[in-house]
Amino acid sequence: MLSPNRIPPSDTDAGERYRVELPTDLSRVGEVVDSVCSCCFSETSPTARTRFRLSTVLAEAVANAMLYGNDSDPARRVIIEVSLESDRLVIAVSDEGDGFDHRVVPQPLDEESIEATRGRGLFVIHHLSDTVAFNERGNTIWMTLPRH
Numbered sequence: 001m002l003s004p005n006r007i008p009p010s011d012t013d014a015g016e017r018y019r020v021e022l023p024t025d026l027s028r029v030g031e032v033v034d035s036v037c038s039c040c041f042s043e044t045s046p047t048a049r050t051r052f053r054l055s056t057v058l059a060e061a062v063a064n065a066m067l068y069g070n071d072s073d074p075a076r077r078v079i080i081e082v083s084l085e086s087d088r089l090v091i092a093v094s095d096e097g098d099g100f101d102h103r104v105v106p107q108p109l110d111e112e113s114i115e116a117t118r119g120r121g122l123f124v125i126h127h128l129s130d131t132v133a134f135n136e137r138g139n140t141i142w143m144t145l146p147r148h
Contacts, residue, residue, distance in 0.1 A: 069095030
């Protein structure tokens with residue numbers, strides 16, 4: 001079982017921080033989502049909506065990192081970092097790929113995209129997260145959600 005490791009606090013930390021690293025293996029997405037959710041909600045009882053939002057955006061981000069960022073290469077890793085603040089969660093998912101142009105958010109409901117086989121994950125992440133940000137390279141995504 002994957003278990004997030006606690007990151008020692010620094011002078012600028014507002015709360016607890018955890019990290020988990022895993023190889024590119026889609027069969028492990030559910031396991032890491034369960035572990036991160038347990039970590040995030042060990043001291044609080046979230047609403048069903050909050051738990052659903054976290055589970056969904058995390059599964060989408062990790063799967064995207066594995067499939068597109070790491071090109072399904074099992075030698076490449078995905079890193080998840082979690083910051084637990086009093087009222088919110090900040091989740092970062094990083095891959096070892098080249099990144100992508102994150103300034104264009106796919107619109108899978110547009111007529112020309114409705115039958116596309118990809119592009120829904122980022123759309124879902126943007127709609128379920130309070131905020132979404134990327135590093136300039138486009139291989140790390142930060143998602144902010146409520147903690148309760």
